[in-house]
Amino acid sequence: MCNNTIPLVEFKNLHWSYGENLVLDGVTSVINSGEFTAIIGPNGSGKTTLLKHIFRLLPIDSGHVFLHSKDINSYSRKELAREAGLVPQNEKGLYLFTVKDLIKMGRYAHTGRFSRETKHDRDVVIESMEMTSTLHLQDKIITELSGGEFQRVIISRALAQEPRILALDEPTTYLDPHHQVEILQLLKNLISIRNISVICTLHDLNSTLAFSDRTMLLNHGRIQHVGSPESVITVDTIKKIYNLNAAIVKNPLTGKPMVAIDSSLKE
Amino acid sequence: MKTKEPNSYSIHIVMYIVLTSVLCLALLSFLSFGAADISLKETFRIVMKGLFSNSLPEDIDKSHVYIIWQVRMPRVIISILVGMALSAAGTVFQAIFRNPMSDPFILGISSGAAFGVALGAVTGFMVLIPGIWGLPTSAFAGAIIATMLIYFLSGKMQTSTTSLLLSGIAMNFFLSSLMAMLLYFNRDRIENIIFWSMGSFSSANWDKCLAGTPIILIGILSLFYFRRELDLLLIGDESARSIGLSLRRVRIILLVISTLITAAAVSISGIIGFIGLIIPHIIRMIVGPKHRIMLPYAILAGGFFTLCADTFARSILPSSEIPVGIITSLAGAPFFIYLLRNKKREIL
Secondary structure, eight states: OTTTTSEEEEEEEEEEEETTEEEEEEEEEEEETTSEEEEEOSTTSSHHHHHHHHTTOSOOSEEEEEETTEEGGGSOHHHHHHHEEEEOSOOOOOSOOBHHHHHHGGGGGGSOSSOOOOHHHHHHHHHHHHHTTOGGGTTSBGGGSOHHHHHHHHHHHHHHTOOSEEEEESTTTTSOHHHHHHHHHHHHHHHHHTOOEEEEEOOOHHHHHHHOSEEEEEETTEEEEEEOHHHHSOHHHHHHHHOOOEEEEEOTTTOOEEEEEOSSOOO | OOOOHHHHHHHHHHHHHHHHHHHHHHHHHHTTOSSSOOOHHHHHHHHHHHHHOSOOOTTSOHHHHHIIIIIIHHHHHHHHHHHHHHHHHHHHHHHHTTOTTOOTTTTTHHHHHHHHHHHHHHHTHHHHSOGGGHHHHHHHHHHHHHHHHHHHHHHHTOSOHHHHHHHHHHHHHHHHHHHHHHHHHTGGGOHHHHHHHTOOOTTOOHHHHHHHHHHHHHHHHHHHHTHHHHHHHHTOHHHHHHHTOOHHHHHHHHHHHHHHHHHHHHHHHOOOOSHHHHHHHHHHHHHOSOHHHHHHHHHHHHHHHHHHHHHHHHHSSSSOOOOHHHHHHHHHHHHHHHHHHSGGGGOO
16 A cells, blocks of 8 residues: 555544543554554453544543544544444344345435435445345345344445445454454455455454454553564463463464464463 | 336335325214214215305205314314324334334323423413413423433433333323322312323314414424434444434434424323324334335324224214223233333334
8 A cells, every 4th residue: 555654543642431440541553544453452451442432432531533634523423424434343233124224324424415315325335235245135124134144234334434444343253253254354355445444353363363464452441562463463462461371373274373272271 | 237216115105195195085084973963975065165165055054064163173183183293203202212112101201291281280381371382382391301301311221121111100100190299289270181181182173273283293394304314313323423423413303303293292182192102113014114214104104093093082982082092092002011022122
């Protein structure tokens, strides 16, 4: 990518607490455009909270979030939605919309109240469905979908926003291995096809090693390491952050590094 | 790739027209029901003459003309309007609280409006406001306070079905006892209010019709302006905001509109329960939750259901009538229990 030097998202000394609980404790970091950025860290380390701050879903206690070097507070909700699409973890899908109607909602920020749906709107929706292979599901009711299908539909809705950033909150946590690879591969492809940037919270260290360009490790609301996945995910950090004995080995199929974990919890 | 959308939407338009015609026909025929024996044919003639010419033929009974135009006509129109209002308000409350159990009656908002009216009548506040507007204003004041309380209570506890229902039940109890107390200390003035609070169209007249119609019609029409926002409310707060919805602003505007509609309905007819719960549910099951499509159906069906319920209420007993609220509750309560027991109750 030619514009790697311009920061896409910038966190400056970001603090956020939930009641007495300090969730983000001075996060300062930069997310570059055109990359697959993975945010990893133990449960409760602040991954999801950090992601939500890109969308101004939480009020900032102190610090700043910049998007394209502009303060996040200076964007309207619709402007923000045209810049970044979110695939949240907690959407339950408890509604009877059809797949197509749900994906069309992604066009909300692009269409005026009285303007009719344009050809461009329809094309974007169909293209979004094609990219996530959900076109054949378009007339199905959401409650009829499997977990993997629903995840792809939500990604499709975010793509219909024509965002420059796609942010996903643990998109693979509840999926079987095949669907995990399918979703991550899709994200990887989107970066090259649509020229968008992906920010994704993940739990699985091997997926992070295999797919991310840049990895951000959070612990106790602070950034511990940032860099290439190989430089962040090491035997030492796994021991220190997750308290697990591990080894980094070479994946015999891809040749990339992968984590082997000692299943006994001995010190 | 051709899309089928415009086509399927025109089917709905045809359906709206058909249903509106059915509603008008039902309105006309139900005018002939009631204590005075007026045949369907005579009813039609009286209505047509009244609409299209000033002179009346000799063979039509003058008292029948009075009954049709001054007693029954405002009543059937009001019952349709109130049904439309309650069904539309229920649809919106269900979207705002993202909860299928929401309805102006269950949430205690109707009770709030009724309490406002009772308080207005007892304190004399209602007399301060000129003409026909005293009643709706008192109702709105009561309803908006109940709505605010529910909104903040449910916000604190997150909008789980249980917490929302509990705050609604608490609200209903609280307001009912306040109202009972008010009535107890003002026994002399209040007999009308007791009957009215049970939900009835028996006191319908053109004045009430005139006071309620503009608020209800403007309120209902303005909901279509927010059809996409209503859809977005159903998918959840964070998802909706990330798609571009200014959540808090839209929620408050819609709460005010639907509270206004509810208050207008209650000020005309008292508390009529369950219409706002049943009708939107049934319509959503049939045509899906998309508001652009389901709202007109819900409004038409609400009007039709209430018209039928009221016609039944005033013609089932030969000499007297039963409050229509009893009929709708008889139909609504079992449906409510069915929803509570149904595993899919969280699905909108």
